[in-house]
Each structure stands twice: as C-alpha cells, then as structure tokens.
Amino acid sequence: MVHTIHHKPLTNFVSPTELHDIKTKISSLHIEDKKVKKIKEKNHKTEVQSKILLQKQKVSNGECPRCGNRLVSRKGKMVILMAAVGFQGVGIRVNSLYR
Helix, strand or coil: CHHHHHHCCCCCCCCHHHHHHHHHHHHHHCCCCHHHHHHHHHHHHHHHHHHHHHHHHHHHCCECCCCCCEEEEEECCCEEEEEECCCCCCCEEEEEEEC
16 A cells, blocks of 8 residues: 555645655554564554453443443343433443343
8 A cells, every 4th residue: 555655646636745744654654574563463452452441340330431420220122221321322231131
C-alpha cells in the first residue's frame, strides 16, 4: 500500500500538502522489522486484555464500564440484562438470563 501511495498520482483528489501528510502518516505506521512488529503486536494484545479485565472488574463491582453509573437488572423482551441507571438504550449483556 505504501508503494502504491508513493507512485500513484493522487493530485486530482487531494492537495499536495494533504498527500504529503498522508504519506508521512502511513510510512510511520509501516513496520519492516519483524521483531519490532512482533513486540508492537504483543503490546497491543496486552493492552486489549487489560482493558477487558478492567471492564469485567467494573461490572462485577456494579459499575457500568461505559459511563460509570451504577448497574441495575432490567427485563428486556427476551432477556434479563444489566443496564446503567438512567440509561434508556440497550443494556450490557452480563451473564444474561433468557426467559
């Protein structure tokens, strides 16, 4: 993709400064060293896992992972689920019980 962006003329669609910014951003994301790429992937995986663990801890403490409000049990059409106090939309399915 980086090769294509560097060699295809895109001036009809984007200004030269925007094109330069795009090329710079994509080039900075392109990782050629396999060791560095592996380390970045591992760090990303660890970050995602810790975010999921934090969300589960919040739910088990009765706190909404999205807004921080207290969670209460709500009855839906087909399922009993947890929703934040004052939240009118779709709740969080946490070990939901089907009727």
